[in-house]
Amino acid sequence: MSVMDIFETMDYGPAPEGASPALAWLKEHQPFNLFINNQWVQPASGQYLDSVNPANGKVLTQVASANSADVDAAVAAASAAFEKWGKTPGHVRARYLYALARQIQKHSRLLAVLEALDNGKSIRETRDIDIPLVARHFYYHAGWAQLMASELPGYQPLGVVGQIIPWNFPLLMLAWKIAPAIAMGNTVVLKPARYTPLTALKFAEIVQESGLPPGVINILTGEASQVGEALVRHPGIKKIAFTGSTDVGRSIRRATAGSGKKLSLELGGKSPFIVFDDADLDSVVEGVVDAIWFNQGQVCCAGSRLLVQENIADRLLSKLLIRMERLRVGDPLDKAIDIGAIVSSTQLQEIQRLVARGVEEGAQVWQPSWACPTDGYFFPPTLFTNVSPASTIAQVEIFGPVLVAMTFRTPAEAVELANNTRYGLAASVWSDNINLALDIAPKIKAGSVWVNCTNLFDASSGFGGYRESGFGREGGKEGLYEYVRHAWEAQLASPSGYTPTGRAANGASSSSFTDSLLAGIDDELDGLSAPETIELPAIDRTSKLFIAGKQARPDSGYSRTVYDPAGQALGEVGDGNRKDLRNAVEAAHKASGWATGTTHNRAQILYYMAENLSVREDEFARRIVQQTGRSHVDAMSEVQTAISRLFSYAAWTDKFEGGVHRPPLRGVVLAMPEAIGVIGIACPDDYPLLGFISLVAPAIAMGNTIVVIPSQIAPLSATDSYQVFETSDLPAGVVNIVTGERDALSQVLAEHDDVDAMWYFGTAEGSKRVELASVGNMKRTWVNYGRTRNWLDSVQGEGQEFLRAATQVKNIWVPYGE
Numbered sequence: 001m002s003v004m005d006i007f008e009t010m011d012y013g014p015a016p017e018g019a020s021p022a023l024a025w026l027k028e029h030q031p032f033n034l035f036i037n038n039q040w041v042q043p044a045s046g047q048y049l050d051s052v053n054p055a056n057g058k059v060l061t062q063v064a065s066a067n068s069a070d071v072d073a074a075v076a077a078a079s080a081a082f083e084k085w086g087k088t089p090g091h092v093r094a095r096y097l098y099a100l101a102r103q104i105q106k107h108s109r110l111l112a113v114l115e116a117l118d119n120g121k122s123i124r125e126t127r128d129i130d131i132p133l134v135a136r137h138f139y140y141h142a143g144w145a146q147l148m149a150s151e152l153p154g155y156q157p158l159g160v161v162g163q164i165i166p167w168n169f170p171l172l173m174l175a176w177k178i179a180p181a182i183a184m185g186n187t188v189v190l191k192p193a194r195y196t197p198l199t200a201l202k203f204a205e206i207v208q209e210s211g212l213p214p215g216v217i218n219i220l221t222g223e224a225s226q227v228g229e230a231l232v233r234h235p236g237i238k239k240i241a242f243t244g245s246t247d248v249g250r251s252i253r254r255a256t257a258g259s260g261k262k263l264s265l266e267l268g269g270k271s272p273f274i275v276f277d278d279a280d281l282d283s284v285v286e287g288v289v290d291a292i293w294f295n296q297g298q299v300c301c302a303g304s305r306l307l308v309q310e311n312i313a314d315r316l317l318s319k320l321l322i323r324m325e326r327l328r329v330g331d332p333l334d335k336a337i338d339i340g341a342i343v344s345s346t347q348l349q350e351i352q353r354l355v356a357r358g359v360e361e362g363a364q365v366w367q368p369s370w371a372c373p374t375d376g377y378f379f380p381p382t383l384f385t386n387v388s389p390a391s392t393i394a395q396v397e398i399f400g401p402v403l404v405a406m407t408f409r410t411p412a413e414a415v416e417l418a419n420n421t422r423y424g425l426a427a428s429v430w431s432d433n434i435n436l437a438l439d440i441a442p443k444i445k446a447g448s449v450w451v452n453c454t455n456l457f458d459a460s461s462g463f464g465g466y467r468e469s470g471f472g473r474e475g476g477k478e479g480l481y482e483y484v485r486h487a488w489e490a491q492l493a494s495p496s497g498y499t500p501t502g503r504a505a506n507g508a509s510s511s512s513f514t515d516s517l518l519a520g521i522d523d524e525l526d527g528l529s530a531p532e533t534i535e536l537p538a539i540d541r542t543s544k545l546f547i548a549g550k551q552a553r554p555d556s557g558y559s560r561t562v563y564d565p566a567g568q569a570l571g572e573v574g575d576g577n578r579k580d581l582r583n584a585v586e587a588a589h590k591a592s593g594w595a596t597g598t599t600h601n602r603a604q605i606l607y608y609m610a611e612n613l614s615v616r617e618d619e620f621a622r623r624i625v626q627q628t629g630r631s632h633v634d635a636m637s638e639v640q641t642a643i644s645r646l647f648s649y650a651a652w653t654d655k656f657e658g659g660v661h662r663p664p665l666r667g668v669v670l671a672m673p674e675a676i677g678v679i680g681i682a683c684p685d686d687y688p689l690l691g692f693i694s695l696v697a698p699a700i701a702m703g704n705t706i707v708v709i710p711s712q713i714a715p716l717s718a719t720d721s722y723q724v725f726e727t728s729d730l731p732a733g734v735v736n737i738v739t740g741e742r743d744a745l746s747q748v749l750a751e752h753d754d755v756d757a758m759w760y761f762g763t764a765e766g767s768k769r770v771e772l773a774s775v776g777n778m779k780r781t782w783v784n785y786g787r788t789r790n791w792l793d794s795v796q797g798e799g800q801e802f803l804r805a806a807t808q809v810k811n812i813w814v815p816y817g818e
């Protein structure tokens with residue numbers, strides 16, 4: 001072969017990385033036991049599982065198969081360790097995280113080789129991407145451990161955290177989970193994926209070397225049915241952090257419902273890769289290679305849907321086919337290959353099944369002319385054209401090196417196609433027109449948007465999904481909140497205040513005020529001056545529902561009587577049902593322009609609401625007195641706090657700003673808190689006005705539109721506020737109010753696929769039902785587990801906790817430079 005030939009073909013020989021040190025390390029340790037309390041412990045079952053190299057199907061080693069007894073032991077170790085670790089000064093924790101980062105760097109090549117052997121991903125990627133990002137994650141979070149006391153004042157760790165990770169980025173997912181958890185003072189029990197336990201076991205050794213206190217990090221290998229499920233259900237665990245499939249995420253949501261465990265889920269995706277006709281097509285081709293052939297396409301945020309502007313589609317696709325022909329599939333330890341092995345035969349078969357389905361559905365399939373190696377689990381880079389947007393391959397996560405291409409004509413059509421998925425993890429936008437790219441980015445429902453780049457990750461920038469891609473963020477300051485809680489939450493009152501009193505209409509029992517409120521009622525009534533009671537308005541009208549800016553009769557044609565604490569009828573409200581909620585959700589969707597209007601305008605309307613409420617404060621106070629029997633003075637203070645709260649959220653509207661992250665990149669990452677969409681809100685019974693305003697105001701301040709179920713037993717403060725809304729220029733449909741039985745209505749909203757989040761402040765049982773019902777579209781939930789907070793208190797009743805619940809962070813990556 002002449003130099004000229006070589007220049008033409010750009011062919012090159014293999015560049016193998018030696019596996020001997022990694023194989024020797026495996027041999028020395030095998031079989032691997034469980035890592036509990038910094039000790040290697042034999043599994044209770046006495047059983048071990050094979051770990052297989054997917055590039056050749058050979059067994060690499062055996063790892064312990066843990067069961068629920070081991071989970072008990074690990075949780076006990078982590079609980080004991082938490083007593084001290086949770087109180088360890090941030091600086092000390094920072095030093096441990098720093099030590100872990102240093103050790104990871106020192107063992108980086110061994111880790112890179114082990115990862116390639118165990119997972120089948122190329123050494124080029126494990127060496128240059130996975131392992132450096134792992135170290136960076138520990139360094140970055142060492143910083144947050146150091147700064148926790150000053151930057152998260154009033155917050156404390158949760159306790160023992162259960163973490164379940166997938167096989168596609170084994171050590172990186174471990175780092176994403178463990179680093180923030182221990183930085184914030186939690187202790188951890190982590191389960192690696194069945195297919196890829198090895199780097200986690202090497203990491204365990206690093207934990208020992210770094211001298212972390214025993215029990216802070218515990219690692220249990222084994223199977224989902226034995227370890228994963230036991231972790232999820234374990235009562236000693238305060239939070240579950242999971243990355244994996246949407247189906248398993250859903251089952252974890254069900255299993256933890258009502259338990260009070262915090263939950264973050266990073267699930268699947270079907271991310272769009274949008275190419276406008278002014279994009280640099282050669283860069284786009286390399287972008288596509290990264291988007292879908294990186295890690296064999298086994299990436300939750302893989303750009304698996306190529307959306308190309310119609311007039312450049314042929315040109316781009318022909319360039320892409322040429323590039324595909326040049327890609328190399330083969331031995332992951334060869335530094336010159338582009339695509340390694342699929343993680344397992346099961347995953348390979350699933351990819352083959354879905355590709356066959358694409359062909360059956362009439363799409364045109366393109367693959368390179370060369371053949372893949374046959375001694376392992378390999379699959380060639382694959383492209384589908386002539387794909388219909390509703391077809392299986394355009395909708396289902398294939399989780400392999402398979403790209404589907406579709407075309408669009410206008411930017412609006414691109415956005416529509418991009419959002420035509422149940423997922424919302426990431427998106428890539430390619431255009432040389434920055435105005436266009438930055439106009440499109442906020443319109444795409446996804447947690448990360450990459451402009452003229454793709455698959456960039458960094459510890460500084462939160463990662464996570466919208467919609468059925470899950471909730472919660474990993475990385476960035478936003479990710480820390482997944483691992484902390486307010487110190488006052490530990491002292492929250494139990495739900496005992498919610499005892500049915502039978503004061504609601506239609507024979508329905510209802511929740512009541514808190515014990516503390518009830519205790520004072522008789523005294524307060526005695527203390528009321530006679531004129532105050534006589535002047536109360538007569539029962540003269542039935543409040544209707546409030547939907548699309550209009551008062552609407554309930555579909556049921558029934559009303560509910562509202563009683564005072566002495567059992568006297570005060571008035572009537574509509575008894576809302578499923579149909580009313582459907583109309584309300586529809587109205588809320590129609591009002592979605594509220595999110596795209598200016599924050600200044602939203603702030604003005606909230607101030608205006610405060611002004612209009614203040615004009616009628618006496619009337620509102622009297623209504624509270626009627627419904628609760630509390631003193632007028634007390635009621636006035638509730639109204640005034642509600643007015644102040646409207647001021648607070650008017651102020652926050654243009655001040656809850658997000659941030660600009662500083663990853664190691666020539667560029668910026670804009671972290672934008674965005675409205676979630678339509679939020680269903682079930683209000684607490686105590687503080688009929690303040691509970692209502694405290695939830696409505698932050699939700700609409702952040703641009704959401706809402707469907708609110710007011711207090712079941714004291715709904716009149718909410719229904720009286722229709723006029724406040726009407727006179728405050730609040731656009732129709734932004735706030736919709738449906739009165740009725742709180743738990744029945746909440747259930748409907750929590751199940752509704754067009755509701756994006758559900759907030760519920762009621763009973764423990766109702767909270768559980770909301771969490772269970774939310775799995776349909778994996779909506780975000782915020783529930784109180786029947787615990788009452790003090791709504792009058794500005795720490796518990798308002799602030800950033802509410803704003804975070806009302807938003808989801810989108811990270812927009814914008815590289816710069818020529």
Ligand code: NDP
Pocket residue numbers: 164165166167168191192193194195222223224225227228229232243244245246248249251252266267268269299300347350397398399
């Ligand atoms: P899973 O979601 O099944 O597994 C992810 C992790 O969860 C693993 O550690 C697994 O354990 C564990 N797990 C599984 N079931 C349960 C359960 N009921 N309770 C607790 N833990 C559980 O992903 P798969 O490995 O089966 O992959 C299937 C599909 O999931 C892929 O084809 C892909 O579409 C998607 N996926 C998405 C990922 C992402 O990053 N978003 C990552 C991986 C997969 P074990 O390994 O022992 O089964």
